Amino acid sequence: MWEMAExxxxxxxxxxxxxxxxxxxxxxxxxxxxxCKIKDFxxxxxxxxxxxxxxxxNLMGISAGLAASGKTVFASTFAVFATGRAYDQIRQSIAYxxxxxxxxxxxxxxxxxGDGASHQMLEDIAxxxxxPNVNIVAPADYIExxxxxxxxxxxxxxxxxxxxxxxxxxxxxxxxxxxxxxxxMLVDGTDxxxxxxxxxxxxxxxxxxxLEKKHDIEARVINMSTIKPLxxxxxxxxxxxxxxxxxxxxxxxxxGMGSGISQVLSESYHVPMKRVGIPNVFGESGGSEELMDKYxxxxxxxxxxxxxxxxxx
Amino acid sequence: xPALQDTRVKELKEIARRVRIHIVRSTHSAxxxxxxxxxxxTDILTALYFQxxxxxxxxxxxxxxxxxxxxxxxxxxxxxxxxxxxxxxxxDELTSLRQLGSRLQGHPDMRKTPGVDVSTGSLGQGLxxxxxxxxAAKLDRRSYRVFTICGDGEMQxxxxxxAAMFASHQxxxxxxxxxxxxxxxxxxxxxxxxxxxxxxxxxxxFGWNVKEIDGHDMEDIVHSIDMxxxxxxAPSVLIAHTxxxxxxxxxxxxxxxxxxxxxxxxxxxxxxALGGDS
Numbered sequence: 001m002w003e004m005a006e007x008x009x010x011x012x013x014x015x016x017x018x019x020x021x022x023x024x025x026x027x028x029x030x031x032x033x034x035x036c037k038i039k040d041f042x043x044x045x046x047x048x049x050x051x052x053x054x055x056x057x058n059l060m061g062i063s064a065g066l067a068a069s070g071k072t073v074f075a076s077t078f079a080v081f082a083t084g085r086a087y088d089q090i091r092q093s094i095a096y097x098x099x100x101x102x103x104x105x106x107x108x109x110x111x112x113x114g115d116g117a118s119h120q121m122l123e124d125i126a127x128x129x130x131x132p133n134v135n136i137v138a139p140a141d142y143i144e145x146x147x148x149x150x151x152x153x154x155x156x157x158x159x160x161x162x163x164x165x166x167x168x169x170x171x172x173x174x175x176x177x178x179x180x181x182x183x184x185m186l187v188d189g190t191d192x193x194x195x196x197x198x199x200x201x202x203x204x205x206x207x208x209x210x211l212e213k214k215h216d217i218e219a220r221v222i223n224m225s226t227i228k229p230l231x232x233x234x235x236x237x238x239x240x241x242x243x244x245x246x247x248x249x250x251x252x253x254x255x256g257m258g259s260g261i262s263q264v265l266s267e268s269y270h271v272p273m274k275r276v277g278i279p280n281v282f283g284e285s286g287g288s289e290e291l292m293d294k295y296x297x298x299x300x301x302x303x304x305x306x307x308x309x310x311x312x313x
Numbered sequence: 314x315p316a317l318q319d320t321r322v323k324e325l326k327e328i329a330r331r332v333r334i335h336i337v338r339s340t341h342s343a344x345x346x347x348x349x350x351x352x353x354x355t356d357i358l359t360a361l362y363f364q365x366x367x368x369x370x371x372x373x374x375x376x377x378x379x380x381x382x383x384x385x386x387x388x389x390x391x392x393x394x395x396x397x398x399x400x401x402x403x404x405d406e407l408t409s410l411r412q413l414g415s416r417l418q419g420h421p422d423m424r425k426t427p428g429v430d431v432s433t434g435s436l437g438q439g440l441x442x443x444x445x446x447x448x449a450a451k452l453d454r455r456s457y458r459v460f461t462i463c464g465d466g467e468m469q470x471x472x473x474x475x476a477a478m479f480a481s482h483q484x485x486x487x488x489x490x491x492x493x494x495x496x497x498x499x500x501x502x503x504x505x506x507x508x509x510x511x512x513x514x515x516x517x518x519f520g521w522n523v524k525e526i527d528g529h530d531m532e533d534i535v536h537s538i539d540m541x542x543x544x545x546x547a548p549s550v551l552i553a554h555t556x557x558x559x560x561x562x563x564x565x566x567x568x569x570x571x572x573x574x575x576x577x578x579x580x581x582x583x584x585x586a587l588g589g590d591s
Contacts, residue, residue: 026452047452048452050448050483052475052479053475053478053479055472055475055478055479057437057438057441057471057472057475058441058444058472058475058476058479060441061438061439061440061441061442061444061445061472061476062441062442062444062445062448062476062479063445064431064441064442064445065382065431065441065442065443065444065445065446065447065448065449066445066446066448066449067445068423068430068431068442068445068446069445069446069449069450069453070376070449070453071449071452088435088438089438089441089472091435092432092433092434092435092438093432093435093438093441093442096422096432097422097423097424097431097432098424
């Protein structure tokens, strides 16, 4: 099956590469530098690395000041603290003045596991999606995280990157393209479309296999690695070609990627839809896989949802 | 360091007088805004832009300019008045404050207004941004300084102290902060709302050089900045004792004019107190 690797390792590795290539890159953390994998950058470039301590509001403000002075800033902490604790600082000091800060948050989603609800950020896509000037990238695996880190360094303006904590299957290839705002079709199909983001892309692929083998249904699988701006063209085309869409994300369904896709389709092309994700509840402690099962973030649930969509066509 | 010449002090006071007229006029024209805290910060801003800071009104983005972060962003009318006097944009534009389509937003916007170094408005955030700018100067081995003006009510905001701790840890001696100590915030006296005193020992405990000054005395402001520039290895804060509404008698020490503009009749009285139309 697939190899497993952590997205945050790819992030940390590419940051060091970028640091060697460009001296305008500055990296900031907030006492979780080891967990966020930004320590290697700090070891090699101590003069361009700042650990601000447990002070996320200050983290975002300092990032804004550095960016306003010409630096390309990477600020990293856990997703719950980055987007929750420091929301107003992101809004006022980074998004509104459109400063060149890359907020790369790790430990997003329920797979954080044992730490429980206080650390399982399930609302970050929602919070960042409504902010003007902020774009959102949620890579599917190690390889895509490495590419995304390089691309966002070249892309001006505030960008939020959503990474998980756990090992995720490596499902993309080195030579697959990665472009902001452009999704990739991993499997073509004409009966239904499965659109995943982050860790759920691999589960969409599994679901597509089950649908093909057991039910003779050919599903299209799309990796939506940019959540804002959404690849509307690919979404509408998939709806027209297949007549039904299932979305899957490790996030509350009330205002996540699936909500964004449903908004696109409700204005452009009506097809039956089902959003797989977490209901509007807080998480809890448990093993990553146990939690994914309990909250329905499984290939089997995606399969059921595909049947539901097809039955309503 | 040379003392400020009497003639220069007079010139600075005259500029500050005109800025105060701009504040009263622009907020009156907008029908809203924050004249009280703008008037208390006017002398500091005038001293900074006309005596202390290296800046180029014809080149607002000059790399090595000294930066100003108006952390108390609601006092934008004072900043706009000073920037217009310095030539960043026409004085006539000041009465467009807060109007639809104006470059002069209710709170400072670095993308719209020439001379505004950073967007502010949500209190408590400016000092962190100033720290980032001061760090960038060190990284780039540039000589510019970062000046910041905070309100005294802002001292209640936790982020100020996150930034204060960070600035001394990083030895940001290119950062000079003013606390506009006019004693009032929108709901009343700072000491009644939540006491911010003792301010001097708080800042000292955070590792800063601290000096109390008269925030309406040009010589004291300029001389104190000169003194702080000589101190290396730590950031500096000047606790500037000021009067809210300074220069307009019926606004002085008045809570009512924290966030309210003069009406037509009050405008006439204010302009007369400030010694005429311009």
